[in-house]
Amino acid sequence: MRNAALIAPKLRFLYGNGDGKIKITYTQDTENSSITISEEDLETLRGLTFKKVCVKGAGAFVATPVTDGRKYAGKTAIVTGAAQGFGFGIADYLASCGALVVVADMNADGAKTAAETICKKNGVETLAVACDVTKEESVEELIEMTSLKFGGLDVYVNNAGIVRAGSLDEMTLRAFTLVENVNYNAYFLGAKYSQMIMKRQREVAPDRMFDIIEINSKSGLEGSNKNFAYAGSKFGGIGLTQSFALELAPYGIKVNAVCPGNFLDGPLWSDPEKGLFVQYLNAGKVPGAKTVEDVRRFYEAKVPLGRGCRTEDVCLAISYIIDQKYETGQAVPVTGGQVMMR
Ligand SMILES: NC(=O)c1ccc[n+]([C@@H]2O[C@H](COP(=O)([O-])OP(=O)(O)OC[C@H]3O[C@@H](n4cnc5c(N)ncnc54)[C@H](O)[C@@H]3O)[C@@H](O)[C@H]2O)c1
Structure with a gap:
């Protein structure tokens, strides 16, 4: 796993109030970073807000706040x-x-x-x-x-x-x-x-x-x-x-x-060519079934x-x-x- 992929998740929860509602995106372009630190010092960022951080030897990380109020916003x-x-x-x-x-x-x-x-x-x-x-x-x-x-x-x-x-x-x-x-x-x-x-x-x-x-x-x-x-x-x-x-x-x-x-409405069952209803009908798996609907009713009844x-x-x-x-x-x-x- 690339080191940058292991740094970004830490930055997300060190940022600001620590609620993780921030998108952190990696870039190799380290120009215009407001802070430059080494990986051992990541903890010193706790509570800070930043636009772009350069982590020496790894690259830069851009922070974009998530402003959405929905229940999984930021996840x-x-x-x-x-x-x-x-x-x-x-x-x-x-x-x-x-x-x-x-x-x-x-x-x-x-x-x-x-x-x-x-x-x-x-x-x-x-x-x-x-x-x-x-x-x-x-x-x-x-x-x-x-x-x-x-x-x-x-x-x-x-x-x-x-x-x-x-x-x-x-x-x-x-x-x-x-x-x-x-x-x-x-x-x-x-x-x-x-x-x-x-x-x-x-x-x-x-x-x-x-x-x-x-x-x-x-x-x-x-x-x-x-x-x-x-x-x-x-x-x-x-x-x-x-x-x-x-x-x-x-x-x-x-x-x-x-x-x-x-999931009888899903493609696995309902696909008109390869679906399990057609397959089971053709294989005679459901006794007495003459149509795809008969096969469906058989499974619904269970x-x-x-x-x-x-x-x-x-x-x-x-x-x-x-x-x-x-x-x-x-x-x-x-x-x-x-x-x-x-
Ligand atoms: N359909 C059902 O009746 C049913 C019932 C209970 C549980 N499940 C489970 O729900 C899950 C989804 O089932 P579904 O019916 O929606 O399936 P589906 O066949 O409609 O979709 C499965 C998806 O997985 C992808 N896929 C298959 N092999 C892959 C691979 N090696 N790498 C990446 N992607 C791959 C396919 O391309 C497809 O998009 C499965 O784990 C299944 O066992 C399905």
């Missing part, structure tokens, strides 16, 4: 897999609450369009980053770019995920490994690099708390027939959530998971509250996780009663 959030689906909805929600949002997705064009849409709609700055969450250097770069552009990281939403369903007879090692790489290994990478930034912030702002949130699934809470690659990756995600939570609690970093039920999970349901859970200061290591179900916790 920076990354959402992975945010070009579409739940990820897009979560990024849009956080931006609607005033957060600076990074839309990260391996679909570079999709990420760019999503970031532009969210920026226009909510009047906040956004950043699109083309990122493959299964590649360590790509995740490190994502976190680094975020810190250099916005000056830190408050919320990391590990959302990118894929499904490859199939029985033991059908599943290949290749498909199984792909699912584990995206849903499970990438969560480790995201947590590894985001906590580096969050810890720096906590060093100078010991009262502040930060969030790592995994978008898990109801399939992380109970087994899923002929869908073990997915369920296994999500069960594993709960183990990581609990373990990261234990490790990071002393640093004020809460780590929680949200476990949504089936939910006590009678409908699929929606983005707004997931965002309410995310809002609870961020707002509360006394819970970590939890898996919050959002399943309409389909899965009930013991």
Whole structure:
């Protein structure tokens, strides 16, 4: 991780009254810096307001106050897999609450369009980053770019995920490994690099708390027939959530998971060509189903509250996780009663 990416998060919380409502942007152009200091002396900036600081050997950092009054104004959030689906909805929600949002997705064009849409709609700055969450250097770069552009990281939403369903007879090692790489290994990478930034912030702002949130699934809470690659990756995600939570609690970093039920209106299910409704209809997975609507009704009937999970349901859970200061290591179900916790 570049040193500048580790300096910016400290500057954000040393600035002014220390509430972090300041954007710190890195530049190599050190001209017109009002202060020049060495990295060891960063603490001497505490309480000061400045336009541009030069840190010897690292570069310069420009401060832009955030004047927005919304509840997450001044927070920076990354959402992975945010070009579409739940990820897009979560990024849009956080931006609607005033957060600076990074839309990260391996679909570079999709990420760019999503970031532009969210920026226009909510009047906040956004950043699109083309990122493959299964590649360590790509995740490190994502976190680094975020810190250099916005000056830190408050919320990391590990959302990118894929499904490859199939029985033991059908599943290949290749498909199984792909699912584990995206849903499970990438969560480790995201947590590894985001906590580096969050810890720096906590060093100078010991009262502040930060969030790592995994978008898990109801399939992380109970087994899923002929869908073990997915369920296994999500069960594993709960183990990581609990373990990261234990490790990071002393640093004020809460780590929680949200476990949504089936997002029946989302592209994964509803895409007219590749969606699960069409796939299940063609595979005869739902006995007696003759149309896509029959398949949909079959899945809706499994939910006590009678409908699929929606983005707004997931965002309410995310809002609870961020707002509360006394819970970590939890898996919050959002399943309409389909899965009930013991
Ligand atoms: N759709 C559901 O019914 C449902 C239910 C419960 C949980 N979830 C979980 O919610 C999350 C989002 O699901 P969704 O249905 O919105 O998915 P989606 O398929 O609509 O979108 C997933 C996004 O992730 C991106 N992505 C895939 N692999 C990536 C990679 N290696 N690097 C970066 N980006 C990558 C895709 O490009 C896409 O934009 C997943 O973790 C999923 O397991 C979904």
